[in-house]
Structure formats: structure tokens, C-alpha cells
Amino acid sequence: MAEAQQNIPAGSTTAGSIAVAAESTVATRMSAPPSFDVADFPVPHGREEEWRFTPLERLRGLHDGTAVATGEGVRVEIEAPEGVTVETVGRDDARLGKAGTPVDRVAAQAYTSFEKASVVTVAKEAVLTEPVRITVHGEGGVAFGHQVIELGAFAEAVVVLDHTGDAVLAANVDYVLGDGAKLTVVSVQDWDEKAVHVAQHNALVGRDASFKSVVVTFGGDVVRIHPRVTYAAPGGEAELFGLYFTDAGQHQEHRLLVTHNVPHCKSNVAYKGALQGQDAHAVWIGDVLIEAKAEGTDTYELNRNLVLTDGARVDSVPNLEIETGEIAGAGHASATGRFDDEQLFYLMARGIPEAEARRLVVRGFFAELVQQIGLPDVEERLIAKIEAELEASV
Amino acid sequence: MATLEIHDLHVSVEAENGPREILKGVDLTIKQGETHAVMGPNGSGKSTLAYSLAGHPKYTITGGTVTLDGEDVLEMSVDERARAGVFLAMQYPVEVPGVSVSNFLRTSATAVRGEAPKLRTWVKEVKEAMEKLQMDPAFAERNVNEGFSGGEKKRHEILQLELLKPKIAILDETDSGLDVDALRIVSEGVNRVRETGEVGTLLITHYTRILRYIKPDFVHVFANGRIVESGGAELADQLENEGYDKYVKGGASA
Numbered sequence: 001m002a003e004a005q006q007n008i009p010a011g012s013t014t015a016g017s018i019a020v021a022a023e024s025t026v027a028t029r030m031s032a033p034p035s036f037d038v039a040d041f042p043v044p045h046g047r048e049e050e051w052r053f054t055p056l057e058r059l060r061g062l063h064d065g066t067a068v069a070t071g072e073g074v075r076v077e078i079e080a081p082e083g084v085t086v087e088t089v090g091r092d093d094a095r096l097g098k099a100g101t102p103v104d105r106v107a108a109q110a111y112t113s114f115e116k117a118s119v120v121t122v123a124k125e126a127v128l129t130e131p132v133r134i135t136v137h138g139e140g141g142v143a144f145g146h147q148v149i150e151l152g153a154f155a156e157a158v159v160v161l162d163h164t165g166d167a168v169l170a171a172n173v174d175y176v177l178g179d180g181a182k183l184t185v186v187s188v189q190d191w192d193e194k195a196v197h198v199a200q201h202n203a204l205v206g207r208d209a210s211f212k213s214v215v216v217t218f219g220g221d222v223v224r225i226h227p228r229v230t231y232a233a234p235g236g237e238a239e240l241f242g243l244y245f246t247d248a249g250q251h252q253e254h255r256l257l258v259t260h261n262v263p264h265c266k267s268n269v270a271y272k273g274a275l276q277g278q279d280a281h282a283v284w285i286g287d288v289l290i291e292a293k294a295e296g297t298d299t300y301e302l303n304r305n306l307v308l309t310d311g312a313r314v315d316s317v318p319n320l321e322i323e324t325g326e327i328a329g330a331g332h333a334s335a336t337g338r339f340d341d342e343q344l345f346y347l348m349a350r351g352i353p354e355a356e357a358r359r360l361v362v363r364g365f366f367a368e369l370v371q372q373i374g375l376p377d378v379e380e381r382l383i384a385k386i387e388a389e390l391e392a393s394v
Numbered sequence: 395m396a397t398l399e400i401h402d403l404h405v406s407v408e409a410e411n412g413p414r415e416i417l418k419g420v421d422l423t424i425k426q427g428e429t430h431a432v433m434g435p436n437g438s439g440k441s442t443l444a445y446s447l448a449g450h451p452k453y454t455i456t457g458g459t460v461t462l463d464g465e466d467v468l469e470m471s472v473d474e475r476a477r478a479g480v481f482l483a484m485q486y487p488v489e490v491p492g493v494s495v496s497n498f499l500r501t502s503a504t505a506v507r508g509e510a511p512k513l514r515t516w517v518k519e520v521k522e523a524m525e526k527l528q529m530d531p532a533f534a535e536r537n538v539n540e541g542f543s544g545g546e547k548k549r550h551e552i553l554q555l556e557l558l559k560p561k562i563a564i565l566d567e568t569d570s571g572l573d574v575d576a577l578r579i580v581s582e583g584v585n586r587v588r589e590t591g592e593v594g595t596l597l598i599t600h601y602t603r604i605l606r607y608i609k610p611d612f613v614h615v616f617a618n619g620r621i622v623e624s625g626g627a628e629l630a631d632q633l634e635n636e637g638y639d640k641y642v643k644g645g646a647s648a
Contacts, residue, residue, distance in 0.1 A: 306492070337491055341451065346488040346538075349448050350498070350554060351476035351505035360501055364492030364537075 034101035038065070038112040041105035050104050053283040053315050055251055058222045060142070060168045060196050062106045067168055069113060073143025074167045076118060079133040083126035084157075087119045095119055095148055099174035100202025100228055107200040107226070110144045110170035117146035120159070124152030124178065131158040131375070138167025138195055145171035149185070153178035153206070158375060159185045164219075166192040171199045177209040179233070184212040186378050190385070191219035193250075200226040205265070207233035214373050215271075217244040217252045218385055224253040234264040234296075241270050242284075243369055243382065245389045246312070248277025255285040256301070260294035269301035272369050274362055276389075278311035284334075286318040290327060298328040305336040306365045308358065359390050396426040396463055396479065396561035398447075398594060403458035405439075405446045413454065416442040418619035420458070424562060424594040431597045431605060431630065434616030435638040440598045441485060443616070444566040447596075448482040449475050462562065477506055479561030483551040483568050490538040495550065496520070498538045499557060506558050523556045527583050545576035552583035563587065564596045569604035581607030602634040617641040 029049040032041045043064045044051040051063075061067035078086045089096070096117055102108040120132055134147065149159055155178065163169075177183050189197060197220055205211045217223050229238045238258060246252045258267040273282045286301040305314045318332035339361050347357035366386060370379050405417035416439045424430050434440050446453045447460060449472040460467040462478055470478060490498070499520060504510045511519070524531065527549045539547055548568055555563055565584065569577055585608060587593050597608060605613075605627070613629040614621045615638070622641050623629065 342488045343490050345448075345450055345472060346484070346490065347493075347498075347502075348472035349476055349482055349484075350502035350558070351473050352501055353473050353505065354471075356501065356505070360493050360497065361490060362492075364494065364497065367492070 030103060034103045035108055036097060036102060036111045038105060038108040041108050044105055050255070054224060054253060055222060058196065058251065059106070059198065062109060062168065062170045062196065062198055065109065067109075067142050067170075069115075069144055070141030072139040073141040074145065074165070074169055075137045075139055076145070077135045077137070078118060078120065079135075080120065081128055081130040081132070083123055083128060084132055085121040085123070087121075088116050089119050090116065093117065093119065095150065096146060097172075097174065098148075099176050099204040100200070100230065102172060102200060103226070103228075104200075106170050106198045107172055110172050110198075110200075111146065113144035113170075114146045115144075117148065119148045119150070122149075122151045122155040122157045125154045126152070127156040128158065131160050134159065134161045136161065136163045136169070138163070138165030138169065138191065140166050142168040145169060146173075147171070148174045148176065149183070150174075150176040151178055151181035151183050154180040156182040157184075159183065160378065161185060161187040163187070163189045163191055163197060166195050168196045169198070171197075173199060173201045175201070175203040175211065177204065177206045177211055177236075179207040179209060181206060181209045183210070184214070184375070186214040186216065186373070186375065187225070189215075189217040189220055189223050189225070191223065193219065193221060195220040196222045198222075198224045201228065203227070203229045203238065205229060205231045205236035205238055208235035210237045210239075212239045213241065214378070215240075215242040215254060216382060217242075217254070218389065220250065220252070222251045224251075224255070226255045226257075228256070229258045229267065231260065231262045231265045234262050236262075236265045238265075238267045240267070241369060241372060242272070243366060244271070244273040244282060245386060246273060246275040246280040246282045247389065247392075248311075249279050251281045251283075253283035253285075255283075255287075257287040257289070258299065258301075260288070260290040260297040260299065263294055264296040265294070266297075267299045267301075270369060270372075271302070272304045272306075272366060273314070274306045274308060274365060275312035275314060276308040280312040281315075282313075283315045284317070286332065286334075288320045288330070288332070290320075290322045290324060290330060292323040295324055295326040296328055297330065299330050301332045303334045304365070306362065307336060307338040308362070355390070359387065362386060362390055396594060398424045398467075398480070398562045399459070399461045400447075401459045403443075403446070403460060404456045405442055406454045406456050407442070407452060408454070415456070416453075416619055417446065420620055422614065422621060424596055426561060426594045427591045428612065429588060429595040429597060429608065429610045430612045430614060431599060431610035432614045432616050432621070433599055433602070433630065433633055435642055436600065438616045439619040440616050441566055444482055444564045444596075444598055447475075447480060447564055448472065473505065477508075481555055481558055481560035481563045483548075483555055483563065483565045485567040485570060487539045487542075487547045487551055489540045491540055493538050494535055495538055496534040499534075499554065502554065503557055520557065523553055526556075526586070527553055528579055529553065544571040545573070548572060548576065548580050549583070552580050555587055556583060559587070559590075560593060562594045562596065564598065566598045567600065568597075569599055569601060577604060578607060584608055602630050605630045615641055
């Protein structure tokens with residue numbers, strides 16, 4: 001079921017497990033139960049399972065209560081086509097927090113500290129032909145955010161959540177999919193180099209609904225995204241794709257949890273990352289929990305990393321926990337390979353200049369995943385961004 | 395007429411206790427249209443010669459010269475050598491994940507030819523070359539050398555030789571690990587290129603078996619980091635019968 005791990009470069013760890021357990025280790029690995037209140041979480045010291053890869057000292061106080069919202073935090077702009085309602089609401093709005101509860105202290109801090117939330121509602125059966133664009137632009141301050149995207153039954157929408165500029169941002173994003181709804185969300189973290197961004201993304205997938213999440217992380221000093229999926233009723237499908245390009249000094253962490261809590265749902269996770277430069281650090285945690293009642297589940301998760309230079313580090317930890325044998329399929333794979341001198345020599349010995357050789361390898365590595373996004377303008381932007389990252393390196 | 399001239403070439407590698415000299419003064423001139431077989435026991439430095447000519451960073455040139463039509467090859471980077479017309483078919487071709495054969499071949503041909511080949515003629519050219527080497531068309535969509543069998547890797551090397559049309563082709567133990575059928579197919583590929591008369595071939599091998607298919611003009615015996623004897627095709631027959639014993643006596647590693 002688990003693919004063999006191969007080509008592990010020095011300085012990386014790749015560990016995986018498939019546990020068949022009566023008690024959920026996914027739950028017990030967290031240091032406190034989920035809560036909307038930051039006071040329910042002790043200040044992390046860094047050795048907790050959920051924080052052990054994260055450089056707490058670079059979170060600019062998001063984890064210990066010292067980060068305080070500033071007026072000039074982030075500017076949020078939402079552009080939506082017809083059929084979509086966009087509202088800015090207060091803390092007491094009943095639609096907030098329905099898709100999931102904060103599971104760590106920073107997410108709870110965001111929930112405790114935000115003042116206004118954005119609620120984007122796509123009416124029942126509305127099929128959007130244009131994407132909803134949510135632009136979060138950092139203005140150099142500290143901000144706590146909350147966004148809700150809710151699709152009525154059989155609605156179809158594409159949402160692009162774009163993060164740029166410089167900020168210290170903690171946020172929760174809720175995706176609520178009605179029965180038969182189809183939602184594609186692209187969250188792009190294209191931050192300036194000093195930004196710190198910690199976010200929990202919760203998706204609640206309705207009966208026969210399809211959720212596709214594409215998480216793209218390029219920029220920032222520390223980016224830690226925590227996409228989570230649960231199902232409201234059988235027949236739901238979730239595809240979680242991710243792509244990251246981690247440069248020197250950057251910490252990019254993606255922690256996923258898919259909880260199969262109802263029968264006959266599907267999930268497919270595929271994250272790919274390239275790393276280059278001294279102390280580039282990528283972390284991928286892929287947790288899938290199949291609860292005892294979730295018979296007929298079909299799930300697969302995959303993480304691939306391509307290490308382009310010395311000095312980079314990858315931690316890739318897939319974890320699949322199965323509480324019922326009555327499933328359609330479950331598997332995971334993690335592999336970290338390096339673009340090494342022998343590959344470079346081989347390509348150059350065929351006349352290909354060094355920079356071109358690197359481009360060839362990285363483009364090829366990401367191509368399959370990029371093609372699955374299904375949004376041509378996003379795909380083009382990603383390819384251009386990947387090229388720019390490579391240009392910067394040579 | 396293209397000529398590769400190797401003169402008094404000395405090459406070292408970094409070993410645990412300092413640099414170790416592998417090539418100890420190699421002299422060899424290869425002209426377009428000629429086929430030179432370099433034969434020798436394991437560890438004699440044959441592959442070092444091949445990789446040094448291609449510019450592998452592991453090898454340090456400590457003396458001597460290599461020129462292609464008077465141009466200093468040793469001054470060129472690896473990709474410049476390839477574009478100048480030096481081709482190395484490797485004994486152990488490297489896997490390149492994420493890069494398809496078709497993309498790789500086209501990128502390489504574009505680099506070597508100086509312009510992108512026209513798509514229509516290119517597709518035809520690749521298809522025909524693959525057919526001649528009895529390669530499945532599906533091969534083009536696989537990643538370079540990833541999961542290839544030994545025979546597939548060697549066919550893929552010769553496919554590149556046919557498409558890139560170098561001035562000097564260095565074939566490093568292309569015969570190793572091939573069964574008789576694969577050896578014949580690969581040899582036919584090499585012969586097609588040789589018959590153009592436009593390539594000088596340096597065939598590096600341990601065994602005489604491949605020389606039944608590819609007839610050399612010159613045979614050189616390589617031992618202890620240099621050429622110790624040169625002759626015509628008949629020298630290969632002598633090696634077939636007598637082995638390398640008389641060349642390795644007196645300290646060369648076997």
C-alpha cells in the first residue's frame with residue numbers, strides 16, 4: 001500500500017505510517033482538543049507534534065498572544081460575478097465556523113481576534129462562469145482574518161484566494177458545500193519575502209458534492225497552511241492539490257487532514273514541491289483518517305519533493321489511519337528526490353545549457369499536477385512563476 | 395574533415411588519500427569516418443578517457459591537450475562540447491525524473507542544431523529512428539531512462555546518436571549488459587551513423603563481441619592509463635585468443 005521511499009537526500013526525513021487502530025492517533029497527536037477560544041490552547045513551546053517542524057520564533061508572536069492586530073494589516077478585496085452575495089459581517093454571524101473548529105493555538109487566536117469576516121454566498125443552483133476573486137494584500141501589519149465561502153445545493157463556483165504583499169496574518173477560511181455543489185478553490189500564497197501566514201482551511205463537503213482545493217505557495221518567510229476536509233453526507237469527493245517552491249531561508253508547511261467520517265466518500269491528495277537554497281525547508285503532513293462508520297471510502301495521498309540544491313530540507317510525513325476494513329481503497333506515497341550533478345551532466349552532455357536543464361527538470365516535475373488544476377489562467381500564472389523562481393536561482 | 399586530437403592526456407580523480415592519476419599520457423587521433431576501438435581490462439582507465447572527453451566534473455585534467463579541429467575542447471563546458479560535436483553514449487545513462495524522452499530529445503536537438511527542428515519533420519525523424527531501433531512509440535512519453543531496462547537505455551543512447559549526428563561519437567561500453575539481439579540492433583544503429591562517413595567513432599569495450607558487428611579501422615589496447623599497443627582489426631582477434639594478460643603484467647590493476 002505504501003510506496004517505497006526513494007532517493008532521500010541528506011538532511012531530509014521522510015517517515016510514514018499506516019495505522020489500524022481503535023483509538024485515533026490523529027486526534028491524540030494534537031496537544032489540545034479543537035476550540036474557538038485561544039485560551040483553551042497552551043502557548044506552544046515547539047516540541048508538540050503539531051508544532052515540532054515550525055520555527056515558532058519566526059511566527060512574529062502569532063502563537064503566544066504577543067501579535068496584536070494593526071490598522072494597516074491586510075486589504076481584502078472581493079470581486080464576484082452575478083449570482084454571488086458578498087457580505088462583511090461581525091463576529092456573531094451564525095454562518096461563521098460551521099465547516100470546522102480551530103485545531104491549534106494560532107487558528108484559535110485568529111478566531112478569537114478577528115473583527116470582521118467576509119461571507120461569500122453562491123446561491124442554490126447558480127453556476128458561475130467567472131471565478132470569484134478574493135485578494136488579500138498585505139500592507140505590512142498584523143491581521144486576523146476569517147472568510148466563509150458557502151455554496152448552495154448544486155451551485156458551481158471557482159474561487160481564487162490570492163495572497164500578496166507583506167503581512168503577519170493568521171486566518172481561518174471555511175468552505176461549505178451544499179448537496180451536489182462543485183467548488184474549486186485556488187489559494188495562492190505569493191507573499192513578499194518577510195510575510196508570515198498561518199491559516200486553517202476547513203471544508204465541509206455535502207452529499208454528492210465535489211471539492212477541489214489547489215494550494216500554491218511561493219513566497220513568505222513562514223507559510224503554514226492547514227487544509228482540512230470533512231463530509232456532511234455520503235457521496236462527497238475531495239481533491240486536494242498543492243504546489244510549492246521553497247527558496248533559501250523559507251519555511252513552507254502544508255498540513256492536511258481528510259476525515260472520512262461518513263460512508264462512500266472519496267479523497268485524493270497530491271502535493272509537489274521544489275526546493276532550492278540554503279535552509280529552504282518544506283514540511284508536508286498528510287493525515288487521512290477513515291472512521292469506523294466510513295465504509296466504502298476511497299482515498300489516496302501523495303507527496304513528491306524535488307531538491308534542487310544542497311542545504312534544503314524536506315520533512316514529509318504521510319499518515320493513514322483506518323478504523324474499518326470495508327473500504328474501496330486507501331494508500332499513500334511520499335518520495336523526495338534530488339536533481340543531482342549526474343542528471344545535470346547527462347542533460348548538458350546532450351548540449352543543453354545548465355539553466356535550461358534545470359528548467360526542463362522542474363517544469364516536467366510540476367507539469368502533471370499543474371494540468372490537473374483545470375483553470376488555464378491559473379496554470380499559466382503558475383508556470384510563469386515557476387520559471388521566475390528558477391531564473392532567480394541561476 | 396573533423397579531427398579529434400588527444401595528446402599526452404593526464405587525468406586524476408579525487409580519492410580518499412589525495413588525487414589519484416588514472417590517465418597517464420594518452421595519445422590518440424580520431425578522424426571523421428574512422429572507427430577506433432579502445433579495448434582494455436577493467437580498471438585500465440577506458441571509461442575515464444570517455445568521461446574526461448565529455449567533461450565530467452569528477453575528473454581533473456592535469457596535463458595534455460584535446461582539440462577538435464584545432465579548438466581547445468578542455469576549455470569548453472560540458473554542453474559546449476556537445477554542441478561542438480562530441481557525443482558520449484554512456485555506459486550507465488542517468489534517470490531524469492519528470493522529463494519525457496520526447497521533450498528531452500527535442501530540447502537536445504534544438505541545443506545541438508542551434509534552432510528548433512521543424513515540428514512536422516522532427517516527429518517523423520524521431521519516429522523513423524525509433525522504428526529502426528525497434529523501440530515502442532510509447533517510449534517517447536516515458537521519463538528519461540526511468541525504469542528502462544539495460545537494453546532500452548542503450549537503444550535510447552543510440553537513438554540520440556542518430557538524431558544528434560555528432561562529429562565524434564564516444565561509445566562507452568555500449569555493448570555491456572546486452573543480449574545478442576539487443577547488441578545487433580544497437581550495432582546496426584551505430585553502423586547507420588558510421589556509414590554516413592561523417593562521424594569519427596571511439597568504441598570503448600572490454601569484449602571483442604561487439605567488433606563482430608562494428609568493424610573497427612584501428613584497435614588500441616588500453617592498460618594502466620595509456621595506450622600500450624595499436625594495430626588494425628587483427629589486434630582484436632589476438633586479444634580474443636590471448637586476453638589482456640600480457641598487458642597487465644607488471645602492476646596494472648585488473
